[in-house]
Amino acid sequence: MPSILDIRSAVVPISSDIANAYIDFSKMTASVVAVVSDVTRAGKPLVGYGFNSNGRYAPDGLLKERFIPRLAEADLGGDIDPVLAWTAMMSNEKPGGHGERSVAVGVLDMALWDLAAKIADVPLYQLLADRWRDGEVDSDVFVYAAGGYYYPGKGTRELQQELQSYRDRGYRVCKIKIGGADLGEDIERIEAAIEVVGEGGNLAVDANGRFDLETAVAYAEALQQYNLFWYEEAGDPLDFEIQAELGKIYPNPLATGENLFSHQDARNLLRYGGMRADRDWLQIDCALSYGLVEYKRFLDVLPDYGFDRTNCIPHGGHQMSLNIAAGLGLGGNESYPDVFAPFGGFSDATAVEDSRVGLHQCAGVGFEEKSNLIAVLRAATETD
């Protein structure tokens, strides 16, 4: 019966010279954890790795104060079951208040799923498909290139060069930020972007929750003519009234959810946010939201509100969500071709073609087939 020998954590920078509407990423950090098992293969112990995706900080104190000790002391029932581990990690935690600890649990949950798939000696997407989807796996997954940040001195020419670079790497759909400039300047950026990506249906825009209702509506009215791929997170992520108002007046797809960190919060979006199952997108990111165990609860409430898994394209651009997308049939996954390296991006051997990416073949989440990431994960946690 496998058991956990050691749990290690470290903090690494996610340093990027970029800013969106809210965040200067130059001080951003991520936690990296390694869960070392007593199962050996080829003479080495199997190790599960996890990290948190961008936008929030390394939950280093929370991991060390509460969640690693609880996991280390947990009785996992003679197996390394991420669901039992989740319950143990969340013991003595009150309901509500879903932030920060949701990141800490998400980091450990990723490592536990990586380890569970390695022990089963299958890619994680296959483990998930076998457990929750009759074994069927999507052989490739829709991905879009997220970028288009504001930089000091960056004009529409540099924006076009950036997007052309994504197109050259196989991305049909690209995303740019809005809301860091005024509407007039943002419209210039959007029109410049469409010149590169070919049509509005290949361009998504993201306001990062910056707009009040009036601004959100003004943008909606101005954006409508371009038939964009989506208009993302216009207002505060918990202001479901703004979202619901956009759902009434904006005919094209809307997307939100990256800052909702529990199935209860996401359910409130479905209940009150006026999201439309026939066109809108849900971006909950398990790596910030208590991990896959909680994400599965979110997937399970979707049908109650007329949605299904194909409405989901998670935030984060990491391999964990790629596995969930392929194994459980999500609508796709984010990708950051140029930022948040090495945490973003997929297996070295998989190229993007027409905005679809193939899958890794090794056991686990696939970190061992992404050379720059596995090097960081091993070095930070002193594992090999």
Place this chain on the structure above:
Amino acid sequence: MPSILDIRSAVVPISSDIANAYIDFSKMTASVVAVVSDVTRAGKPLVGYGFNSNGRYAPDGLLKERFIPRLAEADLGGDIDPVLAWTAMMSNEKPGGHGERSVAVGVLDMALWDLAAKIADVPLYQLLADRWRDGEVDSDVFVYAAGGYYYPGKGTRELQQELQSYRDRGYRVCKIKIGGADLGEDIERIEAAIEVVGEGGNLAVDANGRFDLETAVAYAEALQQYNLFWYEEAGDPLDFEIQAELGKIYPNPLATGENLFSHQDARNLLRYGGMRADRDWLQIDCALSYGLVEYKRFLDVLPDYGFDRTNCIPHGGHQMSLNIAAGLGLGGNESYPDVFAPFGGFSDATAVEDSRVGLHQCAGVGFEEKSNLIAVLRAATETD
């Protein structure tokens, strides 16, 4: 122009041999902070103190990783203004995800208000009344005794003895837990409690978010006959549908909000939770929710939904909320006569009479008039 010389933090236990429906408090902790200024009085520097109230853990890592460094580096505009400090502490934080960091900011916010009032040489309630209420202060504040926890081996006789002890100390209204037993046993406990407190209108009950809709409704139907003071947090704090359903079927007062940690989350309760301004109670606790700066935003949205400050009786039982209650005219404050010492409770010189408590006279939050608390605050932070 006053400035901050040092910010110190420490972790102290809130050890209690009690459990509610969710939490074993024996592992609970609190952060204590001291903000040391360069303003001296009677030869000593003025120090502001803060701590987090019960139910969540000491946010030690978050304080040290992000919020103390940001506060230490902040330009507070030549003054020690808690509002400017709040903005500095929340720089580079994304919207949404309100938990844990809300506790860290709440701890520092409390210390900053304590310090600001000490520099102004007035009790905090007076500073607040002068700033936001034309100077009027309530001379005493409604408080109720929170207790009635489940203990191993505790029967209705011991429950009655506990409540009688609160009554003997001047509390008219007392609160007990429900949901840790089945409905039949809880009804026995409620009837035993009413024997002591005299009538249902002197008894509140608290389910700590444990119930699903069916159980919440079954309790509502059974509780109705007792005309209780309130029925608190029946369902998950973010499941506003359960709350709204109770608002339709339960004629007597409902209370909730201690696990909503931002004005956006609290606003969603007002928008979707079916709370009734003519009888229901809002229990947002600033010490868990980004402090008074954010709590003021919550107070400011109340009128949009037909509520006012008298609907608010904060969770937590600490002096910070007592100051807000007296200075800004809230409906009252919680009190824990026997648990969470020394953080709960009020000035040594103030006795409770008919469930009302008087105010401290010293400058600041009043810690210096609560001997067991100020001793802990000073010892933990090595200040005097």
